[in-house]
Amino acid sequence: MxxxxxxxxxxxxxxxxxxxxxxxxxxxxxxxxxxxxxxxxxxxxxxxxxxxxxxRIIGELLQPGGVYALEKLGLAGCLEGIDAVPVKGYDVIYHGNEVVIPYPENAGGIYTGGCTGTEKKGQRPEGRCFHHGxxxxxxxxxxxxxxxxxxxxxxxxxxxxxxxxxxxxxxxxxxxxxxxxxxxxxxxxxxxxxxxxxxxxxxxxxxxKHTPIVKSKFYALELIDCPMPAPYHGIVVLSDSAPVLLYQIGTHETRALIDIPENLPSAAAKVGGVRNHIKNVILPSLPEQVQPCFAKALEDGKIPRSMPNSYxxxxxxxxxxxxxxxxxxxxxxxxxxxxxxxxxxxxxxxxxxxxxxxxxxxxxxxxxxxxxxxxxxxxKGLSSIINILAMALYSLFAANDRQLKALQKGCFSYFKKGGNCIDGPVGLLAGIIRQPFVLVYHFFSVALLSTWLVITETVGGLTGLWKLPMAVWEAILILYKACVVIFPFIFSEMRS
Structure with missing residues (x-):
């Protein structure tokens, strides 16, 4: 034979x-x-x-642009039979205020279907969340x-x-x-x-030729049967601390990822360490319906599993x-x-x-x-966008100075405007829009809105015009900070 x-x-x-x-x-x-x-x-x-x-606690969320690529590779079937949960967008909660950000309908024209590739016009693309293993x-x-x-x-x-x-x-x-x-x-x-x-x-x-840069870690909890503020959405909780992510990875399981920067005073060993920070600082900042499940996940007395957040x-x-x-x-x-x-x-x-x-x-x-x-x-048409967006957004969402906090507030206000102010950014994040200029446009639109908010809030009205020079100076510092945040990552992508 x-x-x-x-x-x-x-x-x-x-x-x-x-x-x-x-x-x-x-x-x-x-x-x-x-x-x-x-x-x-x-x-x-x-x-x-x-x-x-x-x-492991990584690789649990696949954006719509990744689902599309998985289909093209002939591996879409790998999302079946693992209790994967659809993801329809994001829900950003800023100091208790909320804005839901759905994935845009075929933004950029490169994504034509969901996991099955059978979606009709008018339906929005979806990502998937699942247990990594x-x-x-x-x-x-x-x-x-x-x-x-x-x-x-x-x-x-x-x-x-x-x-x-x-x-x-x-x-x-x-x-x-x-x-x-x-x-x-x-x-x-x-x-x-x-x-x-x-x-x-x-x-x-x-x-x-490069080595990874690590400035924080994600600590992970698994919440059981947790009621979500916006089901089938990734939840981003912004407060005075670094961001917390919540997303469902199964019918009954929700992943909570708590970002803890290096050398954070409230997470130092002498004041109770990571668990103390999570219990006393993070828990109270979460949506009320999430807090009971979050507290229960902490009852085992262990330090949650962690992973370095690398660039x-x-x-x-x-x-x-x-x-x-x-x-x-x-x-x-x-x-x-x-x-x-x-x-x-x-x-x-x-x-x-x-x-x-x-x-x-x-x-x-x-x-x-x-x-x-x-x-x-x-x-780079895709990877540079994802890389720059991830690092720039983290700088804003983990704001640790006055200018960054102003940019964070401006970012949330930008999302609140709706329309292209959310379709563009979430289209970039989803791997749907692959035009780096769109990222730069939206980032500096956020920066300009942030300066306007600072000026109007500082001056207030006619009686506060004497504060205008101080407000303009603060606006200049905010624009400078925006450049400091994004341009190093842009240059790094261009010369690599």
């Missing part, structure tokens, strides 16, 4: 550990890129240290069903370089021997090695034979929930640029490097 190409490639992967592509990490990016390349006929080895369903399990299941993918549970410890030229040939790993329980040295080889080992990447330092600007991939992608290459504050949207759109673009029609052999390192240069700049 003649052996098929798929059977031949599977044997080479299983017996000789050779493939067209070696993917390190079976997380969101790793699974998606392995699946996309396998669908194109590439032979793929997908390596993961631990194949058990992960239990359940979603990852579905992605891995989709990869396992692909005949061009072999999944191996093994710990990758280093890359393997050619002795003749500076080129990565594959990876060295440690694989558990089922008969002895010991970890044996192993090797896997590919024409291209894609490293996607997440935010705590062990390989980033070798190939990335890592992207960098062009120039290494021969290997690329570092996903969170190992680019991260932004998770406030806007844009990480997975960036990931799935990155995979879509990468699979197009490295398709067999454009790059017949991945061993052609010059062709791969040219594709990666193109990838780096083309992805």
């Amino acid at each position: 003649t052996e098929t190409v798929e059977q031949h490639n599977e044997k080479r992967r299983r017996l000789h550990h050779e493939a067209d592509v070696v993917v390190v990490g079976a997380g969101v990016f790793g699974c998606a890129v392995a699946f996309a390349m396998a669908k194109q006929g590439r032979s793929v080895l997908l390596l993961e240290r631990w194949m058990k369903e992960p239990d 359940r979603f990852i399990a579905q992605l891995r299941k989709a990869c396992a069903a692909q005949p061009n993918i072999t999944i191996v549970e093994t710990e990758v410890v280093s890359t393997i370089s050619s002795t003749h030229n500076p080129q990565i040939l594959g990876v060295e790993t440690r694989t558990t021997n089922p008969s002895t329980g010991e970890k044996d040295q192993d090797c896997f080889f590919g024409q291209l090695t894609i490293i996607a080992d997440g935010y705590a990447s062990r390989f980033r330092k070798q190939y990335h 890592l600007p992207p960098t062009t991939q120039m290494e021969k034979g290997a690329v570092v992608l996903g969170d190992a290459m680019n991260m932004r504050h998770p406030l806007t929930g844009g990480g997975m949207t960036v990931v799935f759109n990155d995979v879509l673009l990468l699979s197009e640029l490295l398709s067999p029609e454009r790059v017949p052999k991945l061993s052609d390192t010059a062709a791969v490097q040219n594709a990666m240069k193109e990838f780096h700049w083309k992805r």
